[in-house]
Amino acid sequence: MGLFSDICGCLRRRLSPAAADSAADVAEDTSDLFYKLETLQIATNFFSELNQLGHGGFGPGLMSNGQEVAVKKLSMNSRQGIREFTNEVKLLLRVxxxxxxxxxxxxxxxPEKMLIYEYLPNKSLDYFLxxxxxxxxxxxxxxxxxxxxIARGxxxxxxxxxxxxxxxDIKCSNILLDDRLSPKISDFGLARLFPGDDTHLNTFRISGTHGYMAPEYAIHGYLSVKTDVFSFGVLVLEIVSGRRNHDRFLDAERADLLNYAWRLYEAEKSLHLVDESLDKHSREEAAICIQLGLLCCQASVAERPDMNAVHLMLSSDSFTLPKPGKPGVHGRVGRWTTATSTGFTNNTNGSTTQTAATTKADTTSVYVDEFSRNSISYSSIDEGR
Incomplete structure (x- = not known):
């Protein structure tokens, strides 16, 4: 009943006061929010492999009313998954x-904990890209x-x-595509709320996906909206190039997409990054996307644009993009990195001091979770609030 009460409490806050005079009223008004396990088993052919959408995802599930749904199943082996489950439900009910x-x-x-989403027939962006x-x-x-x-989302x-x-956890596999190939951001299991006027926090529990994580977060635990901005920048470069942020089958010069894009930009050859499979493209728009991706991935947190500025850059014909600075180095397991960037030092009084320094980080010492598509994974969601 704890989970039910928690979700109903969120619904009470979401509904108007007149519609939420009591918990019973809320439960009655939102009874269709809670699906029966038996109903989902029938809809997904008992979670058949034929209906599997990546790890933990199933669809389309055909409901008795003809509606197609996607079911995201929480791993029963996850010790902390109930937190992620509750976090995602509460967030998605509010946005x-x-x-x-x-x-x-x-x-x-x-023991079963599941989320039921609208079914998007075109799967996720990585499936195409x-x-x-x-x-x-x-x-x-x-x-x-x-x-x-994605920028609007x-x-x-x-x-x-x-x-x-x-x-x-902004990445290709968490961008779903509808029937018109319009993007929808998914998987809010790791999302964090920033109530009031808070703009950042420091956390010792680092969760995300290698290759997309901002260096100040992966190394120092400094979390802000610019963490998502960095991930968005990497994602934009992937969309333009049609390749993953790290490809071990390529030579050392091209294996890391962010560093390769930066070297091309410095050599004024940015458009060499564009996916060769494209028959034609707008050179101007491609150049804007590459430069914007690099701006979002700058080592200096303060110099990265916020999403309001990003949206303006993408939608305005008269906006002049600033020149990007050197990108941050997103740490990879087993790799030592040296990067001159804006750093953050935790003081004994709990405050955060911003310092410009050359930081040598052993990325193997950082706790980082690798998350698979459509999975719900653990993070400390109460920390730092």
């Missing part, structure tokens, strides 16, 4: 935007449309939602 995936309900019967057979379906106009849609989370939300 609504055309570039965010829509939560339809949840299931909390016995990194597959040679599928990538031609993403022509340049669609890619630019996807970049702008993040702008909503950072500036327009009831409370500021940092996603913490």
């Amino acid at each position: 609504q935007h055309k570039n965010l995936v829509m939560l339809l309900g949840c299931c909390a019967e016995g 990194f597959d040679k057979k599928q990538s031609p379906l993403l022509d340049w106009s669609k890619r630019f449309h996807i970049v702008k849609g 993040l702008l909503y989370l950072h500036e327009e939602a009831p409370e500021r939300i940092i996603h913490r």
Whole structure:
């Protein structure tokens, strides 16, 4: 009953006072939010492999009313997963935007914890972008449309939602595509709320995905909206290039996408980064996206644009993009990195001091979780609030 009460409490705050005079009223008014396990088993053919959408995801599930849904199943082996489950339900009940995936309900019967979403037939962005057979379906106009849609979704989370939300796991596999290939940000299991006027916090529990994590967060635990901005920058470079942020099959010069993009930019050859599979593209828009990606990935947190500025850069024909500085080094397990950047030092009084220094970080000492698509994973969601 704890989970039910927690969710109903969130619903009480979401509904108007007249509709929420009592917990019973809330439960009655929102009874369709809670799905029965038996109903979901029938809809997904008992979670058949034929209905599997990545790790932990199943769909389409056909409900008795003809509606298609996607079911995200929490791993029963996850010791802390109930926190992530509750966190994601509470967040998604409070946010609504055309570039965010829509939560339809949840299931909390016995050991099973599940989220029920709208079903998006085109799966996730990585399914198209990194597959040679599928990538031609993403022509340049669609890619630019996807970049702008993700930016609008993040702008909503950072500036327009009831409370500021940092996603913490922006990546290709967490961008779902609808029937028109419009993007929807998904998987809020790691998201953090920033109530009031808080702009950042320091955390010792680092959660995210290698290659997308901002260096100040991966190394120092400094979390802010600029953490998402960095991830967005990496994602934009992936969309333009049609390749993953790290490809071990490429030579050392090209293996790391961010560093390779920076070297091309310095050599005034940025457009060499554009996916060769594209028959044609707008050189101006591609150049804007590459420069914007590098601006978002700058080592200096203060110099990265916020999502409001990013949205303006993408939507305005007269906006002149500033020249980006050197990108931050997103740490990888087993790799020592040296980067001159804006750093953050934890003082004995608990405050955070900003310092410009050359930081040598042993990235193997940082606690980092690698999360698979459609999984709900652990993070300390109460820490730092």
